[in-house]
Amino acid sequence: MHTVCLHPPYTSSYQRRQLGPMKNLTDEELCAVWRDDTRRRADVMTEFYQRHAQRLHAYCRSMCDAHDDADDLFQESWLKFHAAMTKEPIIVTHVGAFLVRIARNRALNDLRTSDRTVPLEGFDVAADERRTDVDESQALLQAALRLLPADQRDVFILHDVQGMSYDEMTRITTEPIAVLRTRLWRARTALREILLPRLQELRETWSPQQPIVVRTGKDTTDE
Numbered sequence: 412m413h414t415v416c417l418h419p420p421y422t423s424s425y426q427r428r429q430l431g432p433m434k435n436l437t438d439e440e441l442c443a444v445w446r447d448d449t450r451r452r453a454d455v456m457t458e459f460y461q462r463h464a465q466r467l468h469a470y471c472r473s474m475c476d477a478h479d480d481a482d483d484l485f486q487e488s489w490l491k492f493h494a495a496m497t498k499e500p501i502i503v504t505h506v507g508a509f510l511v512r513i514a515r516n517r518a519l520n521d522l523r524t525s526d527r528t529v530p531l532e533g534f535d536v537a538a539d540e541r542r543t544d545v546d547e548s549q550a551l552l553q554a555a556l557r558l559l560p561a562d563q564r565d566v567f568i569l570h571d572v573q574g575m576s577y578d579e580m581t582r583i584t585t586e587p588i589a590v591l592r593t594r595l596w597r598a599r600t601a602l603r604e605i606l607l608p609r610l611q612e613l614r615e616t617w618s619p620q621q622p623i624v625v626r627t628g629k630d631t632t633d634e
Contacts, residue, residue, distance in 0.1 A: 433458050438506040446500035456493065463507040464489075466573065470511055473568045474518040476557060488514040505582060511573075512583045515565060522561035555605045563598035570595055 433441065433454060445455045468485050475481040491513050495501065503509045556564050569575045569583065570591075577588045584591065 437504075438462075439502055439504045442496075442500070442502045442506070445496060446502070459492075459506055460489070463510055466507060467510045467514060470568065470573055471514055471518070473553070473556070473572050474514070474522070474565070484514055484517060487517065505579075508579060508582050511569075515583060519561050519565060522564070551606065551609065552602075555602055555609075558605055559598055559601055563594050563601065566591055566594040567598040567602070571599075 433444070433451075436444070436458075438459070441455050441458060445452050464485075467488060468481070471481040471484040471488070472478070475484055488510055492506075492510055556567065559567070565584075566580070569580050570577075575583075577591055580586075580591050581588060
């Protein structure tokens, strides 16, 4: 039985030489190795983890209100991916997108069935003096994201936080690009309406040496 390596173990120089060619393979080719050579499955899964774990965890963190929930979603997504590959080996062209789709389905379901929100009025972004101005602005943005409808929050995170193109987003969401553009525009508009009054309050109390920068962006992409 092969287990998912959520934290890749230390590899010796010999092992790294053996895995070297694997790093040059595409996701699709790695899936073929998984299917055809059961002895190398642990190595394949480790390579997938090294390629895609950071981006997946960032997505989970943005979609979840608590760190523990994000960690649970992250691990559950890997376990489901591993189970799917083990049950009936499949060829996945974009494993990163496949993993995000798994996490997204669970996260959206949780968001739509939960009434948990954090009003900005009760969110003290400046409470921790150890935070940098970047930390503070990101914390404020994270709080504002919790007030958005699930589908708008999802598209904003995929595009503006994860940096995905519309083509990538379409593969994950199966939604037409026109629908994604509309949701992103609505999300950005809502975030500006939510954040601008709060940012003005903070500007009135903070020194000029503590700039507040929250990216809600303009849609300049044409993918």
